[in-house]
Structures are given as structure tokens and as C-alpha cells.
Amino acid sequence: MSTDVTAKTPAPAPPGGSGSATGEGLLGLVLSGLRRNMRQYGMLIALGLIVVLFAIWTDGDLLLPRNVSNLVLQNSYILILAIGMMLVIIAGHIDLSVGSLTAFVGAFAAVLTVQHGLAWPIALVLCLLVGAVAGSIQGFLIAYLGIPSFIVTLAGMLLFRGLTEILLEGQTLGPFPDGLQKMGNGFLPEAGPSTNYHNLTLLLGLVLIAAVVWQEVQGRRRQQEFALDVLPGRLFLLKLVALVAAILTLTMLLASYKGAPIVLIILGVLVVGYGYVMRNAVFGRHIYAIGGNLPAAKLSGVKDKKVTFYVFLNMGVLAALAGLVVAARLNAASPKAGVNFELEAIASSFIGGASMSGGVGTVLGAIIGGLVLGVLNNGMNLLSVGTDWQQVIKGLALLVAVGFDVWNKRKSGS
Amino acid sequence: MAGPVLEMRSIVKTFPGVKALSDVSLTVRQGEVHAICGENGAGKSTLMKVLSGVHPHGSYEGEILFEGEICRFKDIRASEHHGIVIIHQELALVPYLSLAENIFLGNEHARRGLINWNDTLRHATELLRRVGLDEHPETRVADIGVGKQQLVEIAKALSKSVKLLILDEPTAALNDEDSGQLLDLILELKNQGITSIIISHKLGEIRRVADSVTIIRDGKSIETLDVKAKETSEERIIAGMVGRDLDHRFPERTPHEGQEGAAPALEIRNWTVHHPIDQQRKVVDDVSIQVRRGEIVGIAGLMGAGRTELAMSVFGRTYGRYAGGTVLKDGKEIRTKTVPEAVGHGIAYVTEDRKHYGLNLIDTINRNISLTALGKVARRGIVDEHEERQVSEGYRTSMNIKAPTVFEPVGKLSGGNQQKVVLSKWIFAGPDVLILDEPTRGIDVGAKYEIYTVIDRLAAQGKAVVFISSELPELLGMCDRIYTMAAGRLTGEVPRAEATQEVLMRHMTKDKEVTR
Numbered sequence: 025m026s027t028d029v030t031a032k033t034p035a036p037a038p039p040g041g042s043g044s045a046t047g048e049g050l051l052g053l054v055l056s057g058l059r060r061n062m063r064q065y066g067m068l069i070a071l072g073l074i075v076v077l078f079a080i081w082t083d084g085d086l087l088l089p090r091n092v093s094n095l096v097l098q099n100s101y102i103l104i105l106a107i108g109m110m111l112v113i114i115a116g117h118i119d120l121s122v123g124s125l126t127a128f129v130g131a132f133a134a135v136l137t138v139q140h141g142l143a144w145p146i147a148l149v150l151c152l153l154v155g156a157v158a159g160s161i162q163g164f165l166i167a168y169l170g171i172p173s174f175i176v177t178l179a180g181m182l183l184f185r186g187l188t189e190i191l192l193e194g195q196t197l198g199p200f201p202d203g204l205q206k207m208g209n210g211f212l213p214e215a216g217p218s219t220n221y222h223n224l225t226l227l228l229g230l231v232l233i234a235a236v237v238w239q240e241v242q243g244r245r246r247q248q249e250f251a252l253d254v255l256p257g258r259l260f261l262l263k264l265v266a267l268v269a270a271i272l273t274l275t276m277l278l279a280s281y282k283g284a285p286i287v288l289i290i291l292g293v294l295v296v297g298y299g300y301v302m303r304n305a306v307f308g309r310h311i312y313a314i315g316g317n318l319p320a321a322k323l324s325g326v327k328d329k330k331v332t333f334y335v336f337l338n339m340g341v342l343a344a345l346a347g348l349v350v351a352a353r354l355n356a357a358s359p360k361a362g363v364n365f366e367l368e369a370i371a372s373s374f375i376g377g378a379s380m381s382g383g384v385g386t387v388l389g390a391i392i393g394g395l396v397l398g399v400l401n402n403g404m405n406l407l408s409v410g411t412d413w414q415q416v417i418k419g420l421a422l423l424v425a426v427g428f429d430v431w432n433k434r435k436s437g438s
Numbered sequence: 439m440a441g442p443v444l445e446m447r448s449i450v451k452t453f454p455g456v457k458a459l460s461d462v463s464l465t466v467r468q469g470e471v472h473a474i475c476g477e478n479g480a481g482k483s484t485l486m487k488v489l490s491g492v493h494p495h496g497s498y499e500g501e502i503l504f505e506g507e508i509c510r511f512k513d514i515r516a517s518e519h520h521g522i523v524i525i526h527q528e529l530a531l532v533p534y535l536s537l538a539e540n541i542f543l544g545n546e547h548a549r550r551g552l553i554n555w556n557d558t559l560r561h562a563t564e565l566l567r568r569v570g571l572d573e574h575p576e577t578r579v580a581d582i583g584v585g586k587q588q589l590v591e592i593a594k595a596l597s598k599s600v601k602l603l604i605l606d607e608p609t610a611a612l613n614d615e616d617s618g619q620l621l622d623l624i625l626e627l628k629n630q631g632i633t634s635i636i637i638s639h640k641l642g643e644i645r646r647v648a649d650s651v652t653i654i655r656d657g658k659s660i661e662t663l664d665v666k667a668k669e670t671s672e673e674r675i676i677a678g679m680v681g682r683d684l685d686h687r688f689p690e691r692t693p694h695e696g697q698e699g700a701a702p703a704l705e706i707r708n709w710t711v712h713h714p715i716d717q718q719r720k721v722v723d724d725v726s727i728q729v730r731r732g733e734i735v736g737i738a739g740l741m742g743a744g745r746t747e748l749a750m751s752v753f754g755r756t757y758g759r760y761a762g763g764t765v766l767k768d769g770k771e772i773r774t775k776t777v778p779e780a781v782g783h784g785i786a787y788v789t790e791d792r793k794h795y796g797l798n799l800i801d802t803i804n805r806n807i808s809l810t811a812l813g814k815v816a817r818r819g820i821v822d823e824h825e826e827r828q829v830s831e832g833y834r835t836s837m838n839i840k841a842p843t844v845f846e847p848v849g850k851l852s853g854g855n856q857q858k859v860v861l862s863k864w865i866f867a868g869p870d871v872l873i874l875d876e877p878t879r880g881i882d883v884g885a886k887y888e889i890y891t892v893i894d895r896l897a898a899q900g901k902a903v904v905f906i907s908s909e910l911p912e913l914l915g916m917c918d919r920i921y922t923m924a925a926g927r928l929t930g931e932v933p934r935a936e937a938t939q940e941v942l943m944r945h946m947t948k949d950k951e952v953t954r
Contacts, residue, residue, distance in 0.1 A: 246824050304821050306812045313809055316798035323756060323787065323795050324810045324863070325777040383800050 066432070067376060067392045067425065074396060078403030085406050086399075089281035092274075097209065097353065099398035100287040101126070101346040103391055105369035106376070107298050108342035110390035113373050114302075115335045116315040116382030117173035121162065121180030122343040123365035127358070128184040129155055129347030134197035134357035137204060144203040152344050158184070159340015160333065167332035181366070189359045198356030208352030210286040221276075222283030229275025233268050240264055287349055294342075299387045311335060316383030371418070372397055375425040396421065440468035442503075443633050444489075444602060449500035451484055451493060458484040459498070460657040466602070471624060471634045473648035473665070475641075476679055477740075477908060481657040482637045483527075486604050490524040491517040504602070521601030525591045527610060531579045538562035538575035541594045565593040569623055584716060585616025592623065603627065604635045609643060610742040613719060621647050639679075639740045641672045641947045653678040673940075676947065680910060680939035688915035689891045701769030702728035703902035704785065704871040709763030711744075711751045721747045721758055723926040729871065729902040734893065736917035737906045738942050744926040745906045746790055749873045753787035754780045767871070781810065786869035788860055790876035790906070792853075796860040799849035803841055804830040806848050806859055811867040833862035838888060854885025861892060872896060873904040878912060890916060910939045924948045 079086045105122050112119045129151050136147040162180055166173045199205070216223040244260060255263065278284050302308035313321040314328045322328055346365070351357045376393025378385035400421060404414045444466040451459040459481045466472045474482050487493050489502065491511030502509045504520055511517040514524075531540050538558050547557040562575035571589045573582060579590065588608055595603055605624070609617040624634055624647050638644055644651055645665060653660045653675065660678050663670045711722040722744045729735040739745045750757035752765055754777035765774050767783050774780040780787070789795040797806050807830045808815055815826040830844040837858040841851060848859055857877060864872060874893065878886045893916060897903050907913050913920050920937050922930040922945035930945035 249824075304823060306816050306819050306821060309805065309809065309812055309821065312801060312805070313798055316800050317794070319795050320789075320798055321809070323753075323777060323789060325754075325781045326809070327778065379800075383798065 066428065067389065067396065070425070071392055071396050071399070074399050074403070078399060078406070082403060082406045086403055087277070089277050091402070091406070092277045093281050093285060095398060095402050096285050096288050096291075098402065099394060100285075100291055101349045101353075102365065102368045102372060102398065103291055103394040104294060104342055104346040104349065105365055106372035106390040106394040107294055107387055108339040109366075109369040110373045110376070110378060110385050110387055111298070111302070111311060111335050112173075112339050113370070113378045114315045114382060114385045115311050115332060116318065117166065117332070117335070118370065119162075119173065119177045119336070119339050120366050121158075121177040121184055122339065122346070122369060123362040123367075124181045124184035124188065125155065125158055125340065125343040126347035126350055126362035126365055127188040127360075128158075128191070129344040130351030130357040130361050131188045131191040131197070131359070133204070133348055133351055134200070135191055137201055138197050138199070138357075144201045148204070148348065151348055152341055155340040155342070155344020155347070156337055157340070159337040159343070162340070163333040163336030166336060167329040173336075188361075192357060192359050194359060196356050196358045198354075200352055200355055204348070204352050205355055206286055206352070207290070208287060208349050208354070211282045212284050212286065212289070214283070221279040222281075223279075225275060225279040225283040228284060228289075229271060229279070232275075233271050236267055236271065237264060240267070290345075290349075295387060295391055302387055307331070307334070312383055314382075368397060369394075371422050375422060377429065393425075396425070440470070442466060443468040443505060445503040446485070446489065447501050447503070449485065449488055449498055449502075451481075451488055451498040458657055459488070462500075462654060462657070462659040464652055464659060465662070466633060466635060467650075469628065469631055469633055470649040471628055471636060471647050473644040473651040474635060474637045474654060475639050475644060475651060475675065476654035477639075477910070480654045480679075482654055483606055485654065486524055486606055486635070486637065489517070490514055490522055490604060492524075518598050521599060522604070523595040523598055523600040523602070524604040525588075525595060525606065525608065527606045529584075529587050529591055531587055531590060533580035534578060536576045536578055537566065537571075537573060537582075537590055537593075540579055540590060541565060541575075541597050543594070545598060561597070562593075565596050566590075568596060569593045570619065570626075583616070585612045585619065588612065588616070588620055589623065592627075600632060602633045602635065604637075606637045607639075607741065608636065609638070609640065617643070639947065641675055644675070645672070651675065655679060672947070673944075676940055676943045680943050688912075689887070689894045691894050691916070700730065702766070703731045703768060704729050704904070705766040705769075706748075706752055707764045707766065709748060709752065709765075710761040711747055711758040712761050714758050717759060720761070721926050722751065725763075725923070725926075725928045727904075727921055727928070729904055731870070731900045731902050732897055733919070734897050734903040734905055734917050736913035736920035737904065737923060738908075738910060738913055738920055738946055739923035740908070740946050742925065743923040743946065745923055746875055747926075748923070749787055749875055749904070749906060752780075753777065753785060753873065781867060781869070784868070784870035785873070786810075786864040786867055786871070787873045788864050788875060788877060790879060792856050792860050796863075797848045797856060800847060802845045803834065803839065803848055803851075803859055804844040807833055807844075807863045807866055810863055814866070814868075829866065830862075833866065837862050837892065852881075852885075854881035854888075857881055857885070857889060858892075861889070865892075865896070869901070871902045871904070873906070875906045876908065877905070878907070878909070886912075910942055913937075913942070914939065922946050 075086065085091060105126070109119060109122065132154055133147055133151050136142040136150060137144055158180070162176050165171045165176045212222065212224045212228070214222065214224070240260075240263070244255070278288075302311070310321070310326045310331045313324065313326050314331055318328060347362065350361055354361065372394035373385060373390050374380075374393065375396050376385065376389030376391070378389065397418060400418055401414065404417065409417075442465045444464070446462065446464040449459050449462045450457070462481065462485055464474075464485070474485070476482050484493070488498050491514050494512045495510035502511075504522065509517070509520065511520075517524075532543065535543070541562050542558055547554045547561065559575050566573060566575060569589045569592050571586055571593065573586065579587060582590075592603070608620055612620065621643060624636065628634065636648065648665045650662055650664050651670075652662045655678070663674065663678070705728040707726050709722055709725045710720060713719040713721050725744075725748055727735070727737070737745045737748075747757050751760060752774060755775055756777065764771050766772065767785075772779075772783045774783065774785065793799060798809070804827060808821070808826050812821060815822050815829060827844065833839065834841065834844050839851070839855050839858045839862070841855065848856060851859065861877070877893070878889050881889070890912075893903060893905065905913065905917055914937055917937075918934050920932045920934075920942060921928060922932065922942055924946055929948045930942075932941055932945070
């Protein structure tokens, strides 16, 4: 996946370490880098452990190409929501309305395409627009009228759920036109000569690897140009190899089944885009600033109200997108769609390193958090654990993840 | 004359990195009103926190004798149990509970966890009458003014059968009428046999109520004077408060008078601001000041003088309610209604409270420095991280910020280094006018010198600097001209040649009657 490219941690280069790296020193460097970024890597390691454990318990079923593909499809909408939720939480707010909003947008899409036969691309645009409007109304109330986000979005949660039922008159509506269905269930089309693998997916993977390597090398060169500390050569190489291996593995897994799901590509674009915005754009910086210390941000000239407004508007659009994906995947709009999605998205963000008080978190973190929950879900399904125990275990996972974070922070005395 | 009720002997209290009290002794006689005065940061409040158990026994050295017994208070409850009650500057009332509920908070008239409302209300009415507050005990605290709230605090103290009442700057937030009423009450309580300690720097007030005054300076008790004695004039008290030698060191600095004739870089005219909640109260009252390019202009004043409030309200109306006045930059009137407008006109305000208003403590040095002027390292809304890092590395070197890399979280730095980050951030914004609010508060001597050097360099570059400080030697060492403020008004303007600590302190302690 391309996620590692954009949301990497700010060059944790130990100064002057490049010359002295011996074989043992390399390991030391890796360890010290890890220690320095416990927050970032802690959850990544936990995710790795969970994957390995479930792979063993399910005799490898977890990592079968078909199941990996399923895992992506099952969790895509939560991950989309988690990205937006991460921004909201970093800004120091919360959004409880996204589950209901996904349902509402799904219903709206069904009414447009199924009942009125509107062309699906137009319906898609209209749906995203509805999400934007819903988000901006909530954002306006929160940012400019100063009503707490918890209250506004709690109201939104009730309101959109009710509107969904009104819109659908309590019925389930479907099926959707083919184009829209593809958003939830589709894969990249077959092309080229017949190999045992999915050609376009392979091609995409290779392009991605090339892009990642180019990006990393370019970045390193620029850092050197500015005479800044860079990652020591060996460590940099190790990082590149790890990145390439990760992308290659995922590509091969997907290519040996039906290929890359379309929703994975949407998700990839979102992760890269939002990772870039949160790290490199002025807007992203301002979100961290208002969440980290609102009075200080105000006194630094950050237009806090405007930033808050756009964070919620954005959440609305992403909720609409998630709503379309859910509806497309189920191939029907249901009044009961999206129940508890907001809680899963919030849990993903906190497992992924967000802080209750705001100012902390990364897009990649939200994805990792979402995947932890997703793999738990999927793995327990494979092991036929009942939904009752699944909930218990997911609750414990949230507690352990955040508890570890709190403990880790207290230990380092900050 | 009555014997001592309280003796504090050789109290030493150290905070990490700072010695707040280095040797303080205090003797308070039975039934007197004892004033404690000293400059901001002299250690008055710390001493009272030691006495009341906020800083528990064991966290300080020295001993406390109350009514002849050695006391080792482990918390506030322990000291209250002995009849010592402290009323802090920030009132500790719960706004949405009634007066009666507040008076007996933590001390309820209850049996088996159930409150006896009849007893509560009857007793509360009695106490309110005793402090002269004509309000129903079921009124909410939020619905009465600050002056009356102060009286509720005293009623609360009385409910605990107080023997020694400590008031920390009780009139700082009150208007004249409320102040008068409060001081009368203190005298009335004295007649009832209650001993009081009152922390204040309003000399008129001290003369009115106190029997004796102990002066604290730089964490040491200097002397105790009999207020009623003839030789204890206000000048005498001022001399005690400021009488320290100028042992701080400042960079050599040639005074800039600024160019005559040229319009001042920043001019504030007739600036008036009301308190954000109590809208009757003028926090800044008709203040006019100006500062030229290359000039360092000081603003001196004690707690509650309105210096920070003036600065913040000018800087994007970030404090209080604007009630009149104009701001001119280089002779032209400008709008500074929002922070971006003020910054856009080349004004920077470096806050006195860097932890709350200056820095995002959980973020890195790098990102804190670039925040105000992100546009300078960004193109079309995208930050160039390499350039950003280069900029902040530059400040880390030039400002001598002690940190291994610029990716260190600011919260982990010492106070002095945090201050350097705040300064870097605003210097990077490239302002023409810098308003520095207590830029050396809470940092060690070495770092202070570095900060002075930076300020001097800024002025030499032709920037106009407004320097707000409570440390008079620092103002005398750095400024070309010093304004003094008291109770929201400008009370003096002293050129460098005429400025001494005594002159400034006299202007800073002017009461209303004196200025008229």
C-alpha cells in the first residue's frame, strides 16, 4: 500500500549517526528510532502481531487471497469514516452523526437512482453534495455558534436516522445500477495477456513501487541539499526494502484473486491525499494547532472557526462517500444501515493514537486502528466466534490500546 | 499588646529550578490585621500557600507555630481544622450552586448523607448578615457580582470558625465601592477578635486597615513595620519593596530616542476596554501610548494594572470588550479587530503565559516556530517541509535554543528555551512592532541575559519594542522610556534619565484619589 509514503514520521534521524553505523549499530539505530516513535510504531507492531496470531489460529485462512480481498471490502467504509473522524478528533471535537449520515446518503442515492432512474454519476455527485451540506450545517453550528460538537452531532445522529426512515418509508430499496455497485464490490477490469495473475493489479503495484522509491530518494536528496540530517544510508535502504516488500506482498495477494478492489483504490487515494494535507498543507497544520492549544492558535492568527467549519464539512463529504460504498456493497439502501459506524470510526481513531484532548494523531494511525478492528472482526469470524464475544474482545482491544498509550506517556514523563 | 498568634520561622520553599522563598520569617499578633506586601513574584502567595497547607509539610523547610503549637499541615483541611482559612485571588466558588450551598460546601449540615436544608438556610442567613450581604441564601453565586462573591467567601470562612483569615489580594478585582465595603468588614471582624493577613500592594488600602506590614522581596522577609507609627510613610514602604541592588546584568545598550518628527511606529489613542464579564468595570481606561522605531518602551505596573489587558485588546481584541480608542501604525489608522489583521499590520504580541497562550506544547519546536507565518514557507497552501526545517534550525542556532533537534516537543523544554521558541515564532513573522509581555518571567538569569540581547538586537534593527514587565530593574536596564499604569489608567511616563525604582513604584501605587 502507498500509505507509508505520505504519513511517515518526521525524519527521526539521530544526528551524526551515519558514519558510525556498524552491524550492531544498525540494529541499535532501528531500535532507537522505534523507541522515539512508540506512538507511531506501537500500533503497527500490534497490528502485525494480531495478523500473525490470527493467521496461525486460522491455519493461514486469514491470509488467503480471497480473504484479504474480503477484508478490504468489509472495512473500507469504516476506514473512510476513520480518516474524517481522525481530523475531527485532532481538531478537538467529535462527530456522532456519521453513522446516520451514511444511512441517509445511501437512502438518498437509492431514491435518486432506483426510484427516479437518475444516471448514477449524477446521483453520486448529488450525494456527495448532500454530505457536504449536512457537514457544513453541523460545522456552522459548532464553529460559529459555539454549540458543542457532541450536542450538535448527537442531534444530527437522531435527525439523519429519522430522515433516512422517512425517505425509505421503512423499506429497503435496491438494487443499484451497475456503475454504483462497482464502488462497493467491483474490481479492476481484466486486461492484457492471460497470466495466472491479475495484470492491471500487478501493473498498479509496480507503478506504486516505482513511485514510492522515487519519492523517498527525492526526499532524501532534497534534505541533503538543505544540509539537514538524513536517515543513515543503511537504515534508509532497510526502510526502502521494507516498504517495497510490503507493497509487493499485498499486490501479489490481490493479483492472485480477482485483482485490486475499486474501493481499495479510492481508499488509497484518500489516504495519500489526506496524509499529505495533514502533514504538508497549511490547513492540516492549522487543525493540529487548534486541537493542540486553541488559545495559542487564535493568538497566532489561525482562523480557528473557519478551520473547524471545514473539518466538519469534510467529515460530511467522507460520510457521504462511505454511505455510497455501504449501499453499493449491500446493493440496497436500508433504514438500519450504518448503525454504530460512528463508534467504530471513533474507536479506530483512538486505537490509532488520537488523544481525547485533541492535537494528536495521523491519518495513517486511523487506518492502522481501523485495520486492527477489521482484522479482529474478520479473524474472529473465521474462527466462528459469536458476535457477543466479538464485541467484548473489541472493547478490550480499545481499552488496552489506549491504556498502553497513557501508560507509555506517563512513563516518558510528558 | 497581645502576643503572637502565628510565627513562621525561616521558611524555605524550592520549586524545581527556582527558589521561591529563601528565608522568610513572619510574626502575626493576636487580633491584628497584618499586611504583606512586595513586588509581583516576591513570594507572597507562595508563603500563604505554605501556611495554609497547599504546599504540605515536608515540601518546605522551617517551622510554623500557630497558637504556640508547632503545625505540620498536610493539606488545606488540616489548616482549616486549626482555624486558618485562606481566600485565594481566584475565587473558589461554584457558580451554579446557591450561596448557602457554597458556604457549606465540603462542610454540609447533614445527617447520614442527607442535607438538612432548614439548618443550612438558617445558618447561611446568619452568616450572610454577619458579612453584611443582603442576599437570599438560595441565590446562585453566578447571579451576584464579584464584590459580593468575595463576601460569600468570607462567610464561608466564618462558617469554619476561622481564627486566622488570609486574604490574597482581595480587592484586585473589585471596584472602589466594593473594596471599601470589604475593608470595613475586615475591620469589623478584627473587632470580633479575628486575626487577618491581607496581601496587597495598594498602599492606601494597607494604611487604612493594617496594624503592621511585613515586606517581602526576592523570597526574603525584609522587615516588619508598624503601620500606625508616624515614620512609616508610603515612601518608607516603597523603599522596602524595591530596595534591591541592581545586580542583574544587561547588555550594553545605546539608548535610541527614535527619530523626532517621524510618525511613531505604533500609537494607541484613548484606548478603553471593559471587563469581559463585569461590563461596568473599566480594565483599561483611556490609555494613550506611542513607540517609535528603534525604541524600547517599557510599561510598568502591578498586578491588575491592566497592562496585559491593554496589549491583548489592541492585538486583535483578544481580551475584554472594546469600548473606544484607535490604533495608528506609522501615522495611519489601522484596523486590529482580529489577530490576522494585527499580524498583517506588522504587530506581534508575545504573551506572558507561554504555556497557555503561546505554544502548542505537544507539538515540535519546528512547527511552533512556523505556525504564525506558515505562508512564508508554503506555496499554494502546501508547506515546504525542508525549507521550514531549515528556518527553524536557523532559529535554534541563532537563538541558542537548547534541544537536540527541532523535532523535540516544546513541552519538554525548560522555561527559558520555551520563551526563545515563542520569540523565534514571532520574529519569524517579521513584525515592525513587538509587544513583549513579561518575556523573562520564570526563567533563569543566564537565559534572561540572552533574551535581553535578542530584544536589544531587535531594536537595533529598527523594530519598535513595547516591553511589559513587573521587574523594575529589567525595565530600567533595557528601556528608553517607561510608562506606568495603575488600575487601568496611565499614571506616568518616565524618560530613561529620570527613571528610578522609587519613582516608578510611586506612580505604580497611585490610588484614584492621588491621581485626581
